[in-house]
Amino acid sequence: MTREHFEIRDQDGLGRIGELAVPRADVTVETPALLPVINPHLRTVEPSRLRSEFGAEILITNSYIFYGSDDYRQRALDEGLHEVLGFDGAIMTDSGSFQLAEYGEIDVTTPEILRFQREVGSDIGTPVDVPTPPDAPREQADEELATTQERLEVAEGVDVGEMLVNAPVQGSTYPDLRERAGRHAAATDLDVFPVGAVVPLMNDYRYADMVDVIAGAKRGLGRDAPVHLFGAGHPMMFALAVAMGCDLFDSAAYALYARDDRYLTVRGTEHLDDLEYFPCSCPVCADHEPADLRALGDRDRERLLAEHNLHVTFEEIRTIKQALRAGDLLELVETRARAHPAMLDGYRALTDHADLLEREDSASKGAFFYLSGESARRPEVLRHRERLARLSLDPGDSVLLTEGGPSDRYDESWRVLAPFGPFPRHLSETYPLTAEVPERMDAEGHRSAAKGVARLAEANPETEFTLAHHDWPERALAAVPDRVATVDLAE
Amino acid sequence: MTREHFEIRDQDGLGRIGELAVPRADVTVETPALLPVINPHLRTVEPSRLRSEFGAEILITNSYIFYGSDDYRQRALDEGLHEVLGFDGAIMTDSGSFQLAEYGEIDVTTPEILRFQREVGSDIGTPVDVPTPPDAPREQADEELATTQERLEVAEGVDVGEMLVNAPVQGSTYPDLRERAGRHAAATDLDVFPVGAVVPLMNDYRYADMVDVIAGAKRGLGRDAPVHLFGAGHPMMFALAVAMGCDLFDSAAYALYARDDRYLTVRGTEHLDDLEYFPCSCPVCADHEPADLRALGDRDRERLLAEHNLHVTFEEIRTIKQALRAGDLLELVETRARAHPAMLDGYRALTDHADLLEREDSASKGAFFYLSGESARRPEVLRHRERLARLSLDPGDSVLLTEGGPSDRYDESWRVLAPFGPFPRHLSETYPLTAEVPERMDAEGHRSAAKGVARLAEANPETEFTLAHHDWPERALAAVPDRVATVDLAE
Numbered sequence: 001m002t003r004e005h006f007e008i009r010d011q012d013g014l015g016r017i018g019e020l021a022v023p024r025a026d027v028t029v030e031t032p033a034l035l036p037v038i039n040p041h042l043r044t045v046e047p048s049r050l051r052s053e054f055g056a057e058i059l060i061t062n063s064y065i066f067y068g069s070d071d072y073r074q075r076a077l078d079e080g081l082h083e084v085l086g087f088d089g090a091i092m093t094d095s096g097s098f099q100l101a102e103y104g105e106i107d108v109t110t111p112e113i114l115r116f117q118r119e120v121g122s123d124i125g126t127p128v129d130v131p132t133p134p135d136a137p138r139e140q141a142d143e144e145l146a147t148t149q150e151r152l153e154v155a156e157g158v159d160v161g162e163m164l165v166n167a168p169v170q171g172s173t174y175p176d177l178r179e180r181a182g183r184h185a186a187a188t189d190l191d192v193f194p195v196g197a198v199v200p201l202m203n204d205y206r207y208a209d210m211v212d213v214i215a216g217a218k219r220g221l222g223r224d225a226p227v228h229l230f231g232a233g234h235p236m237m238f239a240l241a242v243a244m245g246c247d248l249f250d251s252a253a254y255a256l257y258a259r260d261d262r263y264l265t266v267r268g269t270e271h272l273d274d275l276e277y278f279p280c281s282c283p284v285c286a287d288h289e290p291a292d293l294r295a296l297g298d299r300d301r302e303r304l305l306a307e308h309n310l311h312v313t314f315e316e317i318r319t320i321k322q323a324l325r326a327g328d329l330l331e332l333v334e335t336r337a338r339a340h341p342a343m344l345d346g347y348r349a350l351t352d353h354a355d356l357l358e359r360e361d362s363a364s365k366g367a368f369f370y371l372s373g374e375s376a377r378r379p380e381v382l383r384h385r386e387r388l389a390r391l392s393l394d395p396g397d398s399v400l401l402t403e404g405g406p407s408d409r410y411d412e413s414w415r416v417l418a419p420f421g422p423f424p425r426h427l428s429e430t431y432p433l434t435a436e437v438p439e440r441m442d443a444e445g446h447r448s449a450a451k452g453v454a455r456l457a458e459a460n461p462e463t464e465f466t467l468a469h470h471d472w473p474e475r476a477l478a479a480v481p482d483r484v485a486t487v488d489l490a491e
Numbered sequence: 492m493t494r495e496h497f498e499i500r501d502q503d504g505l506g507r508i509g510e511l512a513v514p515r516a517d518v519t520v521e522t523p524a525l526l527p528v529i530n531p532h533l534r535t536v537e538p539s540r541l542r543s544e545f546g547a548e549i550l551i552t553n554s555y556i557f558y559g560s561d562d563y564r565q566r567a568l569d570e571g572l573h574e575v576l577g578f579d580g581a582i583m584t585d586s587g588s589f590q591l592a593e594y595g596e597i598d599v600t601t602p603e604i605l606r607f608q609r610e611v612g613s614d615i616g617t618p619v620d621v622p623t624p625p626d627a628p629r630e631q632a633d634e635e636l637a638t639t640q641e642r643l644e645v646a647e648g649v650d651v652g653e654m655l656v657n658a659p660v661q662g663s664t665y666p667d668l669r670e671r672a673g674r675h676a677a678a679t680d681l682d683v684f685p686v687g688a689v690v691p692l693m694n695d696y697r698y699a700d701m702v703d704v705i706a707g708a709k710r711g712l713g714r715d716a717p718v719h720l721f722g723a724g725h726p727m728m729f730a731l732a733v734a735m736g737c738d739l740f741d742s743a744a745y746a747l748y749a750r751d752d753r754y755l756t757v758r759g760t761e762h763l764d765d766l767e768y769f770p771c772s773c774p775v776c777a778d779h780e781p782a783d784l785r786a787l788g789d790r791d792r793e794r795l796l797a798e799h800n801l802h803v804t805f806e807e808i809r810t811i812k813q814a815l816r817a818g819d820l821l822e823l824v825e826t827r828a829r830a831h832p833a834m835l836d837g838y839r840a841l842t843d844h845a846d847l848l849e850r851e852d853s854a855s856k857g858a859f860f861y862l863s864g865e866s867a868r869r870p871e872v873l874r875h876r877e878r879l880a881r882l883s884l885d886p887g888d889s890v891l892l893t894e895g896g897p898s899d900r901y902d903e904s905w906r907v908l909a910p911f912g913p914f915p916r917h918l919s920e921t922y923p924l925t926a927e928v929p930e931r932m933d934a935e936g937h938r939s940a941a942k943g944v945a946r947l948a949e950a951n952p953e954t955e956f957t958l959a960h961h962d963w964p965e966r967a968l969a970a971v972p973d974r975v976a977t978v979d980l981a982e
Contacts, residue, residue, distance in 0.1 A: 053777075208930065267826065274817065279810035281802040282772040286544075311772040319770035326765070335758065335829040338822070338862040341929040348931040371829040373864040373933055438832040440699065440839040442864055443966075444934065475934075475966035 005164060005191050006226040006247075012329040012365065013357045013379065014218065014245035017321060020192070020226050024162040025082075025090035025123040027057060031226065032242050032324075034317050035060040035092060036310065037233070037252035038085060040072055044255040044306040047087035054310050057089045060250045063117045063125070064096030067108060080121035092124040092250075093117045097131055097168070097196070110151045114158045114165065122163055124192055127155040129168040131197035134209065141172035145181055152188050164191035168230070172197070173209055175216030182220020192226050192248070193217075199231035207237060207346025214244040215353045223360060235266050235316035239336045240346050242320050243329055244353075251313055258305035264312050267339040272305065282311035327365030330378060334371040344374075351377035358383055368435035373444035376419035380432040381448055384420045388456040391424075395462030401453060402468035404489050416469065418445040421452015446476035457481050496655060496682050497717040497738075503820040503856065504848045504870065505709065505736035508812060511683070511717050515653040516573075516581035516614040518548060522717065523733050523815075525808050526551040526583060527801065528724070528743035529576060531563055535746040535797040538578035545801050548580045551741045554608045554616070555587030558599060571612035583615040583741075584608045588622055588659070588687070601642045605649045605656065613654055615683055618646040620659040622688035625700065632663035636672055643679050655682035659721070663688070664700055666707030673711020683717050683739070684708075690722035698728060698837025705735040706844045714851060726757050726807035730827045731837050733811050734820055735844075742804055749796035755803050758830040763796065773802035818856030821869060825862040835865075842868035849874055859926035864935035867910035871923040872939055875911045879947040882915075886953030892944060893959035895980050907960065909936040912943015937967035948972050 010017040018031040036050050038061045050056040066076045076084055081091050095113045096106045108116075110127040117125035129151055130144040148170045155165055167190035171177030178195075185193055195217045201210045214229065221227060226247045232238075233251030241249070257264060261272040265279055272293060278285035284307050293301050323332040337347035350357070351374060358379040368380055375381075393399055397411040401422040406413035414422045418441045420433060427433055437445070450472070457465050458481070467480060471490035480486060501508040509522040527541050529552045541547040557567045567575050572582050586604045587597045599607075601618040608616035620642055621635040639661045646656055658681035662668030669686075676684055686708045692701045705720070712718060717738045723729075724742030732740070748755060752763040756770055763784060769776035775798050784792050814823040828838035841848070842865060849870040859871055866872075884890055888902040892913040897904035905913045909932045911924060918924055928936070941963070948956050949972070958971060962981035971977060 267823075275813060276816050277809040277813040279806065279813050280772070281774075281806035283774050283777055285806075286774055286802065311777065315770065315772035315776075318768040322766060322768040322770050325767050331829070332758075335826055338826040338829060341861050341927045344862055345929045345931050348929065348933075370832050371835055373935065436832045438836045438839065440836050442839075442935070444864065447966075475938075475969065478966065 003191070003224050003226070006224065008223070010324055011360065012324050012327050013243050014360055015242040015320075015324055015329045016245070016247070017324050018226060018247055020247070022058070022090040022123045022164060024121075024164070027090045027123075029057045029090055030321075031247040032238070032317055032320055033058055033248055034233075034313055035248060035250040036254060037061070037250055038087075039252075039255070040065060040069075040085065042255070044258060044303060045310065047085045050310070051087060051089055054314050056314075058092060059085075059087060059089065060092040060094060061085065062096065062098070063093035063113060063120065063122060064099055064106065064108065066120060067096070067113065067116050076120040082121055090123045091121070092166075092192075093120075093122040093126060095126040095128045097126070097129050100128065100130065110154045111158050114155060114160055118160050118163050124164040124166060125160060126166040126168070126194075127151045129170060129196060131168075132170050132172040133197055134173045134200050134206070136172045138174060138177075141170075141174055141177055145170050145177055148181070149184050152185060152190060155190060156188050166190065166192045166194050166228070168194045168196040169217045169221070170196050171213075171216065173201075173213060175212050178213055178216030179220040182217040182222075182225075184220070186221045186225050192228055193221055194228040194230040194248075195246070196230050198229065202232060202234065202237065205340065205342035207240065207342050208349035210237075211240065211244055211346050211349035211353070214241065214246060215356055218245045219356065233313070234269070235264060235313045236268060236336065236339050236343065237346070238316050239320050239323070239329065239332045240343065240350065242324070243333050243350060243357075249317075251310075254309035254313055255306050258302045258309055261301070261305065263305060264309045266312065266316055266336060272301075278308075280308065280312060282308055282315070284308040284311065328367070328369070331369050331371060334369075334374065337374070347374055348377075354379045354382045365431060368432035370419060370435060370437040370441075370445060373442050376444045376448035381419050384423070384432065385448075385452050385455050388421060388423075388452050389459045391456060391459065393460045393463045395460070396464075398464040398466070400466050400468060401456075402489075403470045404468055410466065416449060416453070416467070419448035421449040422456055443473050443476050446472040447479055450476050450479035453480050453484060457484050494682065494715050494717070497715065499714070501815055502851065503815050503818050504734050505851055506733040506811075506815055506820045507736070507738070508815050509717060509738055511738070513549070513581040513614045513655060515612075515655070518581045518614075520548045520581055521812075522738040523729070523808055523811055524549055524739055525724075525804055526739060526741040527745060528552070528741050529578075530743075530746070531556060531560075531576065533746070535749060535794060536801065538576045541801070542578060542580055545805050547805075549583060549614075550576075550578060550580065551583040551585060552576065553587065553589070554584035554604060554611065554613060555590055555597065555599065557611060558587070558604065558607050567611040573612055581614045582612070583657075583683075584611075584613040584617060586617040586619045588617070588620050591619065591621065601645045602649050605646060605651055609651050609654050615655040615657060616651060617657040617659070617685075618642045620661060620687060622659075623661050623663040624688055625664045625691050625697070627663045629665060629668075632661075632665055632668055636661050636668055639672070640675050643676060643681060646681060647679050657681065657683045657685050657719070659685045659687040660708045660712070661687050662704075662707065664692075664704060666703050669704055669707030670711040673708040673716075675711075677712045677716050683719055684712055685719040685721035685739075686737070687721050689720065693723060693725065693728065696831065696833035698731065698833050699840035701728070702731065702735055702837050702840035702844070705732065705737060706847055709736045710847065724804070725760070726755060726804045727759060727827065727830050727834065728837070729807050730811050730814070730820065730823045731834065731841065733815070734824050734841060734848075740808075742801075745800035745804055746797050749793045749800055752792070752796065754796060755800045757803065757807055757827060763792075769799075771799065771803060773799055773806070775799040775802065819858070819860070822860050822862060825860075825865065828865070838865055839868075845870045845873045856922060859923035861910060861926060861928040861932075861936060864933050867935045867939035872910050875914070875923065876939075876943050876946050879912060879914075879943050880950045882947060882950065884951045884954045886951070887955075889955040889957070891957050891959060892947075893980075894961045895959055901957065907940060907944070907958070910939035912940040913947055934964050934967050937963040938970055941967050941970035944971050944975060948975050
């Protein structure tokens with residue numbers, strides 16, 4: 001089903017540039033987008049500056065804080081959130097589910113909080129879902145998901161006017177529950193789809209589990225749903241999450257981390273005390289050295305660190321958008337995967353979902369860069385291998401598959417390129433076979449090419465094959481069937 | 492030999508933070524350092540701004556341009572370079588060797604140009620060396636190196652006062668000639684050691700060959716010589732070059748690329764026309780979008796692009812310095828190696844020189860991150876494997892090497908951690924065995940661990956070994972000797 005308020009403009013794997021129309025704010029938000037979290041009690045950076053200096057088109061605040069606040073409740077009802085916060089972009093509001101997860105209960109129902117969100121002028125509201133933590137017993141996850149699903153159905157019945165409504169996807173760490181939750185949520189007439197309760201996974205650097213959870217939700221939600229990775233604010237994992245099909249992120253981290261003197265980078269988090277040089281050139285880091293910031297008072301230091309954290313966060317969103325336009329998002333993910341071994345786990349988990357990526361990936365992009373053993377598991381490589389299983393050659397013909405030049409001594413002569421394997425020469429100029437590959441290819445790449453040879457040989461049992469390779473290691477050649485003759489060109 | 496003007500403060504692999512004292516400028520330059528190239532005829536960014544806004548402590552200009560210029564020669568002699576350029580940091584001058592390489596001859600000798608450099612107030616001068624291009628015939632490389640070496644000896648005899656003097660290291664793409672050149676240069680009383688004629692390698696993305704050339708020069712120069720990678724100005728390869736022991740870089744790229752609307756990043760070069768978003772948050776990119784810059788006149792666009800290029804270049808130098816302090820330079824190189832397949836070749840070439848790195852690497856650092864199959868070839872892994880060959884166990888004992896818990900059924904029970912292999916449990920808390928490794932270990936890591944098992948078994952032929960592994964693939968287990976029993980804990 002096509003969703004009324006979300007349009008996909010450009011796609012690379014599961015990642016995409018989209019437009020989320022937010023009618024109540026009369027704003028179109030370009031995705032991937034970052035929503036800075038505003039705590040009305042602690043405005044580290046003024047919302048008006050978020051728009052003018054950092055380019056934020058949308059932010060998020062917690063309606064439950066306004067709902068329960070003596071200071072803010074009436075003001076929000078009288079003036080509206082946009083006026084109270086001083087922000088003229090789109091405003092999404094959370095419902096208090098976080099407080100529910102933290103403190104066990106809250107004193108508001110889905111219809112009450114949705115109506116309140118509408119009354120204070122929220123542009124995207126949220127029902128009271130139940131965030132089931134990772135590794136919960138399956139029975140609990142199942143029961144709580146049923147409750148969330150009931151709340152979504154209740155939300156459908158509430159008159160929210162032009163306000164869009166979130167439909168959170170829960171299911172703990174059970175991919176099949178996440179998939180069921182996604183399918184149910186997508187079938188409602190709600191608008192935006194937060195993947196919920198993933199913060200504990202991110203806090204524990206469980207990026208592979210995070211990828212599996214997102215994959216489950218995406219399988220259920222389908223392509224057209226705008227997906228919010230709820231609570232994800234560290235720029236280190238944005239590229240990975242976008243490559244899994246996430247469109248919206250929200251960051252409380254920029255301010256929370258700043259309060260603890262923590263400095264965000266795309267390679268992790270640093271404590272200000274451990275920095276002698278700023279690995280950044282944002283306006284804060286171009287003007288200061290770490291020692292300068294350490295010498296400041298708490299308030300100024302916190303504000304400048306929060307500004308740096310916002311700069312690097314929005315910079316990563318722009319970097320990802322540029323990669324999406326250029327069609328090299330997976331190349332960016334390769335780079336980001338080297339931030340931490342747990343990020344590498346996340347990237348390796350992504351390649352386990354190559355079937356899902358392959359389904360949506362465009363067949364032609366700029367250039368395929370082979371950047372690590374993981375590149376041998378990219379969707380393009382699997383797609384080529386599947387294709388080999390469907391190519392038929394004349395039975396009885398002799399075919400040379402070679403990394404070198406063609407030879408007249410065979411009926412046909414195909415090229416071989418690791419990690420893809422063999423292909424007819426006339427495909428040499430087509431994507432992804434125009435790939436840039438290292439001269440020092442690794443065993444994973446050679447092994448992947450050997451698997452391609454095996455696939456072609458299986459599909460053509462009556463054809464005679466000879467593989468002429470350049471110094472492939474024994475552990476790659478082991479994947480070539482015995483009936484394929486091999487010649488080492490390097491000997 | 493210790494060199495009078497260069498002191499190493501901190502070291503990680505071959506990379507180091509150093510201090511180059513430049514007596515004539517009364518400046519101490521912290522290395523790794525970037526020297527912006529100033530062409531006096533085309534000042535894209537004023538030298539005074541290079542110091543105040545970008546933090547440049549040293550720049551480089553070509554004395555041969557002043558020597559042969561009607562406009563500048565007399566002014567430089569009268570006022571001095573610092574006054575003419577408006578720069579109060581250190582100034583290095585080139586000699587015209589570049590013009591020699593481009594146009595075949597120049598009309599100045601080493602004594603003449605060194606005296607001229609002294610007279611115009613250069614802080615670091617350069618003799619007229621012969622830059623032999625890559626892949627030159629060996630005889631040519633050999634003869635031209637002899638000429639360069641004579642010139643260095645001539646330079647030693649010139650009275651240059653307090654001015655430091657460069658001793659270029661040539662030898663084309665012959666590592667043994669580079670090594671000989673390095674040894675000769677280090678034995679002179681000259682001060683700074685540019686590795687010359689590498690620009691064609693960088694222009695052709697031949698980073699593996701670049702690494703081999705640097706390694707040759709370093710083997711000859713030894714640890715104490717400050718090394719300048721002459722003509723290297725693209726931030727993409729700084730981390731790799733620093734990890735090979737380079738200390739100084741110079742960038743004409745920031746201005747030359749800006750003139751062609753080219754935008755530098757640590758992941759490569761983009762044409763302004765191909766950018767929809769700036770993947771950067773430097774003051775230029777925080778204030779503008781690509782479309783804004785495209786709408787500007789040539790002069791303003793060129794200046795702003797040059798400023799961005801300088802920001803990202805100095806940012807990478809700071810990022811590298813921070814990594815050197817934290818002891819995670821190779822982790823940064825892992826990241827940068829994913830910019831392009833040719834950079835991966837460069838990183839793989841670096842691991843071929845693990846013996847050289849291993850010799851100087853400090854035995855203990857913060858944490859070892861396993862980030863790719865290449866991590867299995869890091870010096871720390873090889874060092875551990877060498878150590879296993881020296882560990883002796885009681886003959887006749889039965890020893891369990893296990894990825895799981897210890898067992899009483901054996902005389903001893905050691906831990907196994909990929910990529911390192913086995914080690915006694917009491918070493919668990921020592922570097923690098925405190926490594927962070929992915930849960931989804933790859934075949935290269937398991938194979939490396941298997942090689943460690945093999946090394947230990949070879950060293951203790953009378954001891955009985957059992958390897959208990961967790962689902963290692965056949966191609967890793969193939970490296971375990973037959974006499975080691977294996978148990979799969981996953982079964």
